[in-house]
Amino acid sequence: MPKISVGRSEEDQEEYGLKGTGVVGKHLVGENQEAHMANPIHFDLAKPHVVGVFGKRGTGKSYSLGTIVEELQTADIAENLSTILIDPMGIYWSMKRPNEKDISILDQWDLKPEAFEAEVYIPKGKAAEFDKKEMPYDDTFTLNPARLTAEEWKMAFGLNTNSELNILLERAVQELDEQYGDDYRIDHILEALEKFNFDSKTVKGLENRFMNAKDWGIFGEESSLDKLTERGELSVVDVSVFGQMSGGTRVQALIVGILGKRILRRRMAARRLEELDEMQGLDENEMPIVWMIIDEAHEFLPSDGKTPASEPLLRWVKIGREPGVSLVLATQQPAKLHPNALSQCDVLLSHRLTAQQDIDALGEIMQTYMRYDLKHYIQALPDRKGTGLILDDNSERIYPVQMRPRKSWHAGGTPDAFGD
Ligand SMILES: Nc1ncnc2c1ncn2[C@@H]1O[C@H](COP(=O)(O)OP(=O)(O)O)[C@@H](O)[C@H]1O
Numbered sequence: 470m471p472k473i474s475v476g477r478s479e480e481d482q483e484e485y486g487l488k489g490t491g492v493v494g495k496h497l498v499g500e501n502q503e504a505h506m507a508n509p510i511h512f513d514l515a516k517p518h519v520v521g522v523f524g525k526r527g528t529g530k531s532y533s534l535g536t537i538v539e540e541l542q543t544a545d546i547a548e549n550l551s552t553i554l555i556d557p558m559g560i561y562w563s564m565k566r567p568n569e570k571d572i573s574i575l576d577q578w579d580l581k582p583e584a585f586e587a588e589v590y591i592p593k594g595k596a597a598e599f600d601k602k603e604m605p606y607d608d609t610f611t612l613n614p615a616r617l618t619a620e621e622w623k624m625a626f627g628l629n630t631n632s633e634l635n636i637l638l639e640r641a642v643q644e645l646d647e648q649y650g651d652d653y654r655i656d657h658i659l660e661a662l663e664k665f666n667f668d669s670k671t672v673k674g675l676e677n678r679f680m681n682a683k684d685w686g687i688f689g690e691e692s693s694l695d696k697l698t699e700r701g702e703l704s705v706v707d708v709s710v711f712g713q714m715s716g717g718t719r720v721q722a723l724i725v726g727i728l729g730k731r732i733l734r735r736r737m738a739a740r741r742l743e744e745l746d747e748m749q750g751l752d753e754n755e756m757p758i759v760w761m762i763i764d765e766a767h768e769f770l771p772s773d774g775k776t777p778a779s780e781p782l783l784r785w786v787k788i789g790r791e792p793g794v795s796l797v798l799a800t801q802q803p804a805k806l807h808p809n810a811l812s813q814c815d816v817l818l819s820h821r822l823t824a825q826q827d828i829d830a831l832g833e834i835m836q837t838y839m840r841y842d843l844k845h846y847i848q849a850l851p852d853r854k855g856t857g858l859i860l861d862d863n864s865e866r867i868y869p870v871q872m873r874p875r876k877s878w879h880a881g882g883t884p885d886a887f888g889d
């Protein structure tokens with residue numbers, strides 16, 4: 470049986486075979502109701518990738534992200550990897566539970582329900598809220614406000630560049646940076662705002678925003694990134710508490726942006742050491758290869774406008790191969806994702822899409838090696854849960870796929886009112 474591996478160059482296939490891959494599903498052969506499952510599809514986890522996961526609502530994007538995470542966790546190279554899952558909906562804590570509800574489908578695939586050791590991180594200042602609602606989490610994170618740039622504050626607050634508010638903000642941040650470096654808190658910022666000769670409306674306006682920022686519950690001492698990037702570990706960064714808040718997606722994007730920036734910087738430093746080791750004939754991995762997996766990615770890296778995560782994520786996309794970071798971006802509407810991210814994806818998993826602009830957006834980047842119009846492939850997919858297309862730029866192949874059932878519980882199912 471010929472082996473299918475996606476995301477892997479021919480050279481790597483020859484050198485490594487299937488080492489460092491994970492089975493995400495099976496190749497679908499035939500069209501529509503005639504389609505049947507054939508060879509397993511192996512997905513390369515060892516090399517850095519930019520992966521796009523698409524499909525309209527309820528077609529299996531979040532579910533498939535979980536499948537990729539399960540493979541990262543159980544791979545033969547898992548100890549050299551570290552997975553950070555950005556969870557804007559608060560659904561991935563359920564990976565701690567085995568998927569008992571799908572035991573019969575799992576059985577057909579010779580798989581068993583399995584619990585995963587997800588470490589769920591929440592903003593420290595929101596711990597009481599989680600405790601009160603008895604929502605489970607494992608640890609908390611904080612960010613050092615002194616390490617935010619004026620630009621990051623501006624975007625987090627949604628200020629206009631030329632507004633008085635922003636001019637005051639820039640002044641204050643500059644002054645504090647000069648005076649205290651990385652060592653000041655929001656209270657220091659609040660004090661500093663009074664010192665400049667701005668009208669009281671501007672000062673009050675900015676004060677209010679910083680008071681709000683205190684309530685986000687994310688500021689304190691910078692928490693160690695080490696715990697988020699440990700070998701073999703899965704960290705779920707649950708930012709769902711901001712989902713309902715007005716301007717909340719900007720706060721989520723701020724968190725993602727800062728994590729992205731810091732992790733990339735650390736990986737770049739680690740890569741330099743690794744190269745020195747290689748020169749001396751040592752083969753040491755100083756810091757695991759980081760996979761950052763982002764659900765609802767259009768919120769962080771939109772095609773229109775800019776969020777605090779835009780630049781850091783675009784850097785991952787652009788230079789991530791070198792330091793060894795991978796990015797998986799899931800979104801309902803690929804056309805709403807930043808075009809630079811879309812064009813840099815080397816593997817796409819597309820569940821069913823219907824909007825023409827989304828199909829066009831995908832078609833454009835993967836056109837060259839398709840025998841038919843992308844629409845043809847999509848229409849040939851059987852109407853079953855978890856079917857899709859995998860487009861692999863590395864092998865220049867397109868595979869209809871049935872994604873495998875999850876070993877761990879998926880909490881993101883569409884609720885219904887039937888109540889069985
Ligand atoms: N590969 C699959 N095998 C079986 N069921 C699946 C599969 N993928 C998705 N589903 C079902 O579809 C539902 C919706 O998937 P989900 O990933 O939450 O959608 P969305 O695309 O909106 O993120 C899931 O709760 C699950 O029941």
Ligand SMILES: [Mg+2]
Nearest residue numbers: 530531532881
């Ligand atoms: Mg989803």
